[in-house]
Amino acid sequence: MSLPPVMLHLEVTRPPRRSVRLWLPLFLLWPLALMLGVLALPVAAVVDLVRLLCGRRDHHYAMLLVRLSALCCETRGLVIQIDKRNETVNLTVH
Amino acid sequence: MSEDRNRILALLAAGKITTEEAERLLDALETGPAAQPSGGGITGDPAPLIAALPKYLYVQVDGSTGDNVNVKIPVALVRSGLKLTSLIPDQAMDQINRSMSEHGMSVDLANLKPEDIDELIESLREMEINVDGKNGDVVRIFCA
Numbered sequence: 001m002s003l004p005p006v007m008l009h010l011e012v013t014r015p016p017r018r019s020v021r022l023w024l025p026l027f028l029l030w031p032l033a034l035m036l037g038v039l040a041l042p043v044a045a046v047v048d049l050v051r052l053l054c055g056r057r058d059h060h061y062a063m064l065l066v067r068l069s070a071l072c073c074e075t076r077g078l079v080i081q082i083d084k085r086n087e088t089v090n091l092t093v094h
Numbered sequence: 095m096s097e098d099r100n101r102i103l104a105l106l107a108a109g110k111i112t113t114e115e116a117e118r119l120l121d122a123l124e125t126g127p128a129a130q131p132s133g134g135g136i137t138g139d140p141a142p143l144i145a146a147l148p149k150y151l152y153v154q155v156d157g158s159t160g161d162n163v164n165v166k167i168p169v170a171l172v173r174s175g176l177k178l179t180s181l182i183p184d185q186a187m188d189q190i191n192r193s194m195s196e197h198g199m200s201v202d203l204a205n206l207k208p209e210d211i212d213e214l215i216e217s218l219r220e221m222e223i224n225v226d227g228k229n230g231d232v233v234r235i236f237c238a
Contacts, residue, residue, distance in 0.1 A: 002170065058183040058184050058185070059183055060181055063181055064178075064181050067174065067177055067178050067181060068178075070174050070177075071171065071174040071175060071178065073174075074168055074170040074171040074173070074174045075168070075171055076168065077149075077150065077166070077168040077171075078166065078167060078168060078171065079164070079165070079166035080163075080164075080165050080166075081162070081163070081164040081165075082161075082162070082163050082164075083160070083161065083162040083163075084160075084161045085159075085160055085161070
């Protein structure tokens with residue numbers, strides 16, 4: 001698993017309007033995400049355990065949280081560019 | 095000339111790998127059989143092979159009206175997404191499989207194992223989809 005995304009660059013150009021360039025510092029969300037994860041993981045583990053004891057083995061919420069966080073981390077390098085005549089939208093995850 | 099060597103040269107000719115990557119792969123091929131004469135697999139430093147694996151999946155749409163969409167998806171993201179399939183509940187998986195089979199894709203996602211995912215990702219290197227629409231739209235999907 002790699003590091004979570006650090007920055008999100010969003011650029012919207014719609015002439016004759018002024019273009020918008022945003023650098024969103026995603027690293028500021030890391031502590032919040034970590035805190036939420038630390039809180040949610042034990043809850044999910046307990047729910048999984050209770051469901052397992054009840055004979056329901058079809059949901060794995062703890063594993064889902066782990067895999068989703070891994071998915072978020074792997075978004076680094078994602079680039080989406082949309083050009084429509086004069087309008088352009090560029091989104092890059094760094 | 096071995097089949098592997100031919101394959102590497104074909105990838106180089108197609109522009110899917112750089113000359114440096116091709117050189118590293120050829121070096122790995124040369125050192126591989128020496129360490130394992132039976133030819134059961136490539137031995138030695140796997141770094142060149144790992145470095146030559148596709149890193150991004152590209153989806154390019156060139157519309158006839160000048161609308162263009164370019165998407166560059168990290169292959170690691172695809173891999174992580176595929177791994178999520180193992181967590182889909184059985185009921186939902188049945189519905190997905192049924193729906194896919196109705197649309198002509200009889201693939202059982204429940205049988206997708208981690209080693210299959212790795213093999214799938216590795217084989218993406220050779221995949222290239224080019225669609226030319228009647229109205230001039232061009233869709234290109236490839237890995238690099």
